[in-house]
Amino acid sequence: MYCNLCGKVMHPSERFCSTCGTESTTQQPGMNAPPVPHQQNTMAILGLVFAFIMPLLGIIFSAIGLSRANQMNGEGRGMAIAGLVLSIAYIVFATIIAIVSISLVTEVVRTWPPNFA
């Protein structure tokens, strides 16, 4: 390999050029170990996404994501919890809406025809 600035041949183990002192920016396999790819908690991400689309799947993915997070030093833990809370809130909200509308319809049907007298 060569120095980026002066072009002097540099030994792969040299970090700085011995002639001009420029720091080597070339990736050297073995010397600078490649950065460990950041592990992503895919299940937690899916859980948060599905919380808005299909809350039932959101709960399942978030639950898996939460157990994954515990194995991954807490990676994606907040996301999994958010997905879980959102999914449950969504289902509770939808259930309340359903109950209210069903009881409204039932009430209207039960008292039909309306007696305005």
Ligand SMILES: [Zn+2]
């Ligand atoms: Zn140099």
